[in-house]
Amino acid sequence: MRPPMPPGGPRRPGPGGPVPPGGHLGAGGPGGPRRPGGPGGPGPDRRPGEEPTDMLPALTPPPPPKREPDLLTHREADEEIDAFYEGDEDDYDDELTDDEERALRRKKIWRRVRRVSYVALGLMILSPVVAFAIAYQVIDVPNPEDVAAKQGKAITLLYSDGSPMTTIADSGSNRSMITYEELPEVVKNAVFAAEDPTFMTNPGFDFTAIARAVWYQVKGGDSGGSGLTQQYVKKATEDESATLTRKFNEMVRAYKMSKQQKKEDILAAYLNTIYFGRSAYGVKTAAKMYFNKDLKDVSQAEAALLAGMIQNPGRSEETEYVKERWEYVRGQLVKNGMIDQATADSMAQPPMAPLEEVTENALTGPRAFIQQQVFYEMAREPIGMTQEDAGRKGVVIHTTIDKKMQQAAEDSVNEVMKGEPEELKTSLTGIDPKSGAVLAYYGGSDGMGLDYATGTIQEAGSSFKPFDLVAALEDGFGLGSPFDGVSPKSFPGMDTKIRNASDPQNKCGPECPLREAMKLSLNTVFYDLVFNHTGAEAVAEAAWAAGIPKQVSVGGQKIDTLLGEGGAKPNTGIALGGDVARVRPFDMASAYATFAARGVHHEPFFVSKITDSSGETILHQHIDQKRDAFDTTNSQLNRDIADNVTEALKPIPLHSKIACAGNRECAGKTGTHELPDDASQNSKAWMVGYTKSLSTSVWMGRNEGNVALKNAAGQPIFGGGLPGQIWKKFMDKALDGTPKETFDKAKPLGQYNDPVKTTSAKPSTPSSAPPSSTSRSREEDDDKSTPPSPSRSNGNSSSTPNTGITCLPGLCPNPDPRPTGGPNPDPAIGGGRNDGGG
Incomplete structure (x- = not known):
């Protein structure tokens, strides 16, 4: 008769042969000692009557079995075991192989992962529900009344002296x-x-x-x-x-x-x-x-x-x-x-x-634009307060606007523009060079339309040439460095010639020093300077460093300044304030203020302080944001560059017959931009200038963009004309009664003294002689006398079409969409017109 199957199924043969019924492997275990000669070594002989006697179970629990599935059998539900094991139970030995143990561990780990995932998912579902239910009970609903x-x-808005401006x-x-x-x-x-x-x-x-x-x-x-x-x-x-x-x-x-x-x-x-x-x-x-x-x-x-x-x-x-x-x-x-x-x-x-x-x-009227600029600035960082927020708090806003200077700005515009055509538009911005505070702001006459100080962007004309000079000074040239001032002049790759509007007799000649070329605003010199030496990108970098923002918002559109369409690099037209040299009038006042502050740029601002209605709690206090503009590693050189620019600009107000009253020392630059198809007419006119305590930009143009600017007498308007007259009147009125400050003496950079002229005026080669190595203010690695490399912008790069004023769509009803064409789109290159110093 077949003996009964032991618990756990039949055992496989192991060392020592089959397990006897009721017996166990190992010496001394239940079932008695082994027979002599069997596995486990010799033992005492059994008596005949003792075999085959079944032993009663031991009173103490047997040692735990080695086989893990047997353990699970005793502590897990049957259905879990079924899910855990795969295959026939007969496939498992007393001792699991390494692969079986690894498989077993993996199954146990994944089982735990599943359980944790179920709990986490439940919490993800239940927690928001519970939180929502609790919040629903404790949160109240606001009452509209x-x-x-x-x-x-x-x-409340206040002027800079604390007197009331208005209450809104x-x-x-x-x-x-x-x-x-x-x-x-x-x-x-x-x-x-x-x-x-x-x-x-x-x-x-x-x-x-x-x-x-x-x-x-x-x-x-x-x-x-x-x-x-x-x-x-x-x-x-x-x-x-x-x-x-x-x-x-x-x-x-x-x-x-x-x-x-x-x-x-x-x-x-x-x-x-x-x-x-x-x-x-x-x-x-x-x-x-x-x-x-x-x-x-x-x-x-x-x-x-x-x-x-x-x-x-x-x-x-x-x-x-x-x-x-x-x-x-x-x-x-x-x-x-x-x-x-x-x-x-x-x-x-x-x-x-x-x-x-x-x-x-x-x-x-004009002051409505001040209110608008104040709220714009408040809404931006670091203030971050909208007009709605201000209304809820009932704040008091201390502005930077100087009451006397603001009145001077409005009076100056009204006096000069009386009787002039209504279609002529103008803006004026006055900034304190020492802090960046906006002291006077005139964006237009009605305060309801286009803000011409910050809402337009257009070509700066010759008023951009000071940035050419910065690039030249950084490149080792000096105010006395000679350049060819003879007009007209040809350049490689150009079908047209560069012409000067001023100095028709070519008196400055082929060795015209930079300071004289700036005073006379000679196009040939500054085009030569940028084309053959500094490159157009260096001029753009100088303008950005001075304070022209790299990006502005005009008409709700973000515009990259001084770059071509799609971020294209500028070409040499920027030298004469054409091509991509389009800026906002407000920013020109800020950039020239950097010259007045000896190379330190202060970020312009309208709001100096904001308090609560009692005036006791300060909600915002302006912090001056300043930086060295032209050389961030050498403060002395940074000052010297700015002082040399000022030295070159000092003679221009007198030369343009708009010098400051009472022999007050001031500096500045006029500028015009011509019509693309008529070099005898200008579409924009500028005057930007400064003293040590006030930098002012005046711009004039028309909504149509490239339309001729003519005064009441039907004559073309230049920078030294109506814009220059407004600038002079404002500077005289605003500074009346203030100390007459003088500019710091410039420390010579490069070739500072004018060259000794030895030849008469005659046409010369397209390139000017570079400064000698001993005259440079800093060490240079390459010879600037060689023609520009292909990587340098030399007038052959693409540019954006010249469409006149870039303004809010709908306010420029007849813009001229025609591209200027040719390698150099600046019309001053072909036509030869510029401000001519006025």
């Missing part, structure tokens, strides 16, 4: 709260289209909009993901921090508000408290501030404009931005089926009411 009561506090208050203060029924249908539709098309059906937030916003931000764009309810909560709580906690609390409040209140009441609360710009809180006040109308009389086109301003109300006076947002909302109205395409096509952008007609005590 309480929110409105906190809004619209007065904002919400014209809707003590406003009555409108109800949902009082909201015109056109307003509701416009707001839904602009901000939250699913408002009436979503739970307080829109997951699709949030996901879309995240996607835009991942791609580097900017998009808000908040619906109307969330926007209301954010403004009501005054918490706009970019944190997950704020966003989570905002979503909970929005959801709770949607559960507790009707959608109609939420919309009314939102439109009663949201900021629209123009110091208007609430849509009822906004209708009055934008169109001088009652809300009930607002048209669909006007409602679209109001709704468009919700996203960025601080830009309410930017013409192009307002147009862009209006067109967007109009498109959204069609997309969401609120109006048809025919209706949209028939809509025209509505005009906004002038600020002076609707705002109490706000700045008007």
Whole structure:
């Protein structure tokens, strides 16, 4: 009869043969000693009656089996064991192989990983739910009446001496709260289209909009993901921090508000408290501030404009931005089926009411641009305070504007431009070279249109030549270095010749020193200097170092200054202020201030301090942002470069018959830019100059861009003409009664003294002689007398078309889109016109 199978299945034969029934391997184990000669060595003989006796189980537990599956069998559920093991149990030995042990360990590890993952997933699902539920109970919903009561506090602007400039208050203060029924249908539709098309059906937030916003931000764009309810909560709580906690609390409040209140009441609360710009809180006040109308009389086109301003109300006076947002909302109205395409096509952008007609005590005329610049600066870092924020706090803003100088700027423009054609536009900026403070600012006459100081960018003409001189000084030349001043002059690769407008008799001759060439504004010299020696890129670098920003925002567009289209390098046209030498008038005042400050550039600013309404708590204090401009490693050389530029510019105001009154020492440079097709006419005219305490830029042009500038007598306007007269009047008025400061004596760099002329004027070779090695201010590694290498921009690179004023689209009705053509697009190269010193 077959003996019963031992627990765990049949055993395989091992050393010593099969295991006897009831027996165990190993000596001394249960079942008695082994027989003599068997495995385990000799043992005592059994008596005949003792075999085959079954032994009773030991009273003490046997040692744990070696086999791990047996252990699992005793402490795991059957179904887990089935899932754990694969194959027939008979395949396992008492001792597992190494591969079996590794497989076993892997299965145990993955089982633990699965369990941890299940727990983590559960926590991920449950934790937000629990947190949301807890937050729902403890977070309150803001009350619209309480929110409105906190809004619209007065904002006070002060002049630099602390005297009041203006007080800006919400014209809707003590406003009555409108109800949902009082909201015109056109307003509701416009707001839904602009901000939250699913408002009436979503739970307080829109997951699709949030996901879309995240996607835009991942791609580097900017998009808000908040619906109307969330926007209301954010403004009501005054918490706009970019944190997950704020966003989570905002979503909970929005959801709770949607559960507790009707959608109609939420919309009314939102439109009663949201900021629209123009110091208007609430849509009822906004209708009055934008169109001088009652809300009930607002048209669909006007409602679209109001709704468009919700996203960025601080830009309410930017013409192009307002147009862009209006067109967007109009498109959204069609997309969401609120109006048809025919209706949209028939809509025209509505005009906004002038600020002076609707705002109490706000700045008007030219000073409205000051107010605008102050709020722009406040919104940027490091201040980061919008006009809406300022209105909630009721702040006091200490500006840098000098009351006397501001009046002098306005009076000077009005006196010089009296009787002149209205189409002539001008700007004036006065900056303190010692700090960067903007002392006077005139962006235009009406304060409502284009700001010509910061809202335009155009060719600087010969007023850009001081940056050529900086590049030359850095390259080892000096004010006495000789260059060919004879006109006309040919250059390799050019079909046209360079001509000078001044010095028609070529008196300066073929060995014209740089200082004399600057005074006479000789095109041949400065083109030769850049073409054959410094290169165009060095001139651009000098201008950037002086204070011309590398990128500016004009008409809502980011523009890289002094670079060609697509970031192309400048060509030699920059030497004469053409090609890519397009700058804002405001920045020219800042850059020339660096010369006046002996090479130290101070970042310009309008806001010196911001306090609370009591004046006791300082919310912002300006910190001077200064740097050495031309040499960051050698402060003495940096000063010397600036002083040498000033030395070259000192004779020009007198030469142009616009010298400062009372023999006050001042320096500057005139400039003009010609029409592309008529070298006898100018399209822009400049005068930029300074004393040690005031740097001033005056620009003149027309909205059309490349259109001839003519005065009332029909004569062309040059830099020393109307712009120069405005500059002189302003400098004399602004500095009247102040000490007459003198410039520091320049330390000679390079060849400082004028060369001894030994020959009469005659045409010369295209290249000028380089400075000797002993006259250089710094060690040079290459010989600048050789022709420019292919890597240097020498007039053959591409450039952007010269279209005149770069301004807000729509305000330049007839720009000339024609490219200037040829290797050098600057018209002064072919036509020979420049400011001629005035």
